[in-house]
Amino acid sequence: MSNIFKFLTNSVIIYKIKNMNMKNKTIKIVVIGGGTGVFNTLMSLKNYPIDLTAIVSIADDGGSSGVLREEFGILPPGDIRRALVALTPESGKILTDLFNYRFENGSGLRGHSFGNLFITALTNITKNFNKAVDEAGKILNIKGRVVPISLSQCRLIAKLRSGVFIFGETNIDIPKNKEKNVLIEKIFLDNKVEANPEAIKEIKNADYIIIGPGDLYTSIIPNFLISGIKEIIRNSKAKKIFVCNIVTKFSETNNFKAIDFLKTLEKYICKNCFDYIILNDYKKIPKRLKCIYSRERKQLVKFKKNDFKKYRKLNIIIKDLASKHTLLRHDNKRLGETLWDIINQ
Amino acid sequence: MSNIFKFLTNSVIIYKIKNMNMKNKTIKIVVIGGGTGVFNTLMSLKNYPIDLTAIVSIADDGGSSGVLREEFGILPPGDIRRALVALTPESGKILTDLFNYRFENGSGLRGHSFGNLFITALTNITKNFNKAVDEAGKILNIKGRVVPISLSQCRLIAKLRSGVFIFGETNIDIPKNKEKNVLIEKIFLDNKVEANPEAIKEIKNADYIIIGPGDLYTSIIPNFLISGIKEIIRNSKAKKIFVCNIVTKFSETNNFKAIDFLKTLEKYICKNCFDYIILNDYKKIPKRLKCIYSRERKQLVKFKKNDFKKYRKLNIIIKDLASKHTLLRHDNKRLGETLWDIINQ
Numbered sequence: 001m002s003n004i005f006k007f008l009t010n011s012v013i014i015y016k017i018k019n020m021n022m023k024n025k026t027i028k029i030v031v032i033g034g035g036t037g038v039f040n041t042l043m044s045l046k047n048y049p050i051d052l053t054a055i056v057s058i059a060d061d062g063g064s065s066g067v068l069r070e071e072f073g074i075l076p077p078g079d080i081r082r083a084l085v086a087l088t089p090e091s092g093k094i095l096t097d098l099f100n101y102r103f104e105n106g107s108g109l110r111g112h113s114f115g116n117l118f119i120t121a122l123t124n125i126t127k128n129f130n131k132a133v134d135e136a137g138k139i140l141n142i143k144g145r146v147v148p149i150s151l152s153q154c155r156l157i158a159k160l161r162s163g164v165f166i167f168g169e170t171n172i173d174i175p176k177n178k179e180k181n182v183l184i185e186k187i188f189l190d191n192k193v194e195a196n197p198e199a200i201k202e203i204k205n206a207d208y209i210i211i212g213p214g215d216l217y218t219s220i221i222p223n224f225l226i227s228g229i230k231e232i233i234r235n236s237k238a239k240k241i242f243v244c245n246i247v248t249k250f251s252e253t254n255n256f257k258a259i260d261f262l263k264t265l266e267k268y269i270c271k272n273c274f275d276y277i278i279l280n281d282y283k284k285i286p287k288r289l290k291c292i293y294s295r296e297r298k299q300l301v302k303f304k305k306n307d308f309k310k311y312r313k314l315n316i317i318i319k320d321l322a323s324k325h326t327l328l329r330h331d332n333k334r335l336g337e338t339l340w341d342i343i344n345q
Numbered sequence: 346m347s348n349i350f351k352f353l354t355n356s357v358i359i360y361k362i363k364n365m366n367m368k369n370k371t372i373k374i375v376v377i378g379g380g381t382g383v384f385n386t387l388m389s390l391k392n393y394p395i396d397l398t399a400i401v402s403i404a405d406d407g408g409s410s411g412v413l414r415e416e417f418g419i420l421p422p423g424d425i426r427r428a429l430v431a432l433t434p435e436s437g438k439i440l441t442d443l444f445n446y447r448f449e450n451g452s453g454l455r456g457h458s459f460g461n462l463f464i465t466a467l468t469n470i471t472k473n474f475n476k477a478v479d480e481a482g483k484i485l486n487i488k489g490r491v492v493p494i495s496l497s498q499c500r501l502i503a504k505l506r507s508g509v510f511i512f513g514e515t516n517i518d519i520p521k522n523k524e525k526n527v528l529i530e531k532i533f534l535d536n537k538v539e540a541n542p543e544a545i546k547e548i549k550n551a552d553y554i555i556i557g558p559g560d561l562y563t564s565i566i567p568n569f570l571i572s573g574i575k576e577i578i579r580n581s582k583a584k585k586i587f588v589c590n591i592v593t594k595f596s597e598t599n600n601f602k603a604i605d606f607l608k609t610l611e612k613y614i615c616k617n618c619f620d621y622i623i624l625n626d627y628k629k630i631p632k633r634l635k636c637i638y639s640r641e642r643k644q645l646v647k648f649k650k651n652d653f654k655k656y657r658k659l660n661i662i663i664k665d666l667a668s669k670h671t672l673l674r675h676d677n678k679r680l681g682e683t684l685w686d687i688i689n690q
Contacts, residue, residue, distance in 0.1 A: 067451075068451070071450050071451040071452065071454075072450050072451060094467075094470070094471075094480050094483075094484075095484065097470050098463075098466055098467060098470060101466045101469065101470055103462075103465075103466070104469075105416050105417050106412075106413070106416040106417060106453070107416065107453055108451070108452055108453010108454055108455075108457075109416075109453055109454070109457075109462070110453075112453075112454075114462065114463075114466045117448075117454070117459065117462060118443075118459075120448075121443055121446045121448070121459045122439075122443060124446065124449075125439070125442050125443060125446055126439075135439050138439075139439075139440065139484070
């Protein structure tokens, strides 16, 4: 009798614990991107009670990152650094100032970002890029985790609609064909590059995958050119959210409407893969500010609800999301609230 | 009545608190030095329940420190970095590895110590060397505090017994007159340099002041050339302890006995200022190891008790203190125990 009683009591306890775990399971969110776009999305989410991972592009080859990539043979640390800074708590301001600090003097130091040197030194000490990034995260006491999309070197190549090829992320980012207004036809890597197993693991375990905003061809799409990434996203049961850009980028996405961003992105992942698209309500932007954009040869990303009629499962979220300060980027607070509403639906 | 009662109760409480504070007051120890010598003393003390401050020389002008001093106009960070590393807890190993890391590649980075770049970047961000060092200490979670002896630039000048002058700490450290075996007559600074007010404050509040070991002319004495330092030590009621070197340094202290170290040092501070001298029991060093020293043109620092007969207040502590691993430096554990015994007398 006593044994049966024990068995029953234990079963009830185990059931209760399992149930508690189900209820208390922290929602896992994976943000994929690069550059300053992913910075905003991470900033917008870092104060919510979620398990947050930034999976970051390694296609950067300009500036301080480019020099370190050439001279030390390490992966370009620039995008990793931005993501680490984005996830550092407000109390770590001195550390983020340090990470963002750029040497202005010194024959050999000028132009180097301190954060990039930090990651370079840690990589050489640990002999392992994943570990170096995790250790940097610990030192910065970040909320969440930063994972490079791949541990292998690669270069980005763009084929323009004119048939011309451009080699290297920086050259594509600031292309010489600017004046000609020739757009990109296709983007690819110079070699087959395997995904970082840690990135695969993080995506596999995600409840939500958030992509964007950011430079479509140089910060967002390079992630999906890495072997294994688009397959894992395609097969994932996670809800997929695309945070569309507020403005176009001259020479990359001129005249792009929201539907063009979505279509181009899906070409590199899979058709109809998104569950949500978050659009900035471009009508809320005052006329006088549109001038600033046009001076920078940027256009507001527009849309009609009708554009998305073929996307049956796609939920279209339209919100006034442009920052009141710069208007060129998302307001972190409002983007965070919008994403949090989706997660809590 | 009630007021009298209140007054009496409060008086008792205040007396009790004062008494508690007296009993619980943490002993404040200030270690003054530079180079690797001060590193050992700090390592030996950091795990004891004391209030520990390292006051560190700023005379260094070679290597990575020298380049940063020239190119950024900041104080040389090398000795500060060593002291910070010495005070970092064992759990911060990755951070100390990082601080000690020296770039081996990179056209402009080769030879730079990462810790030096860390302090340089922090100085440029905070615009305040004291604050930069304190912030670095917080990031490393150090036990105690590191304070530069001065916030002003200066250069060390040595006058040799031959009448020749040598300019700069590095040149004195590795002097060109090595073969001639000409010793230093006098050492001084190229300009009048004020003490760091924080250093003055720390010395003023010290219960014990520990000096050495280290290179006498290039790491120890430069601290007492800073205006105000010797006066504050002279007038301090703190017990003063000199940890004498285990071996001499060729071209600086050839044939020096312990009494010569003491006399030279006191010339730059004040006569009879020390309460304790800690001597390594040179007789305990095996003969075969003396060969290693002589190959490096170093000699064991010897002494006779009689040498110190004029130093009435001086307590002479003789212990087997040489490290079993290197023998060129003090064993941290045994040096710590020796100092702790003095403090607890």
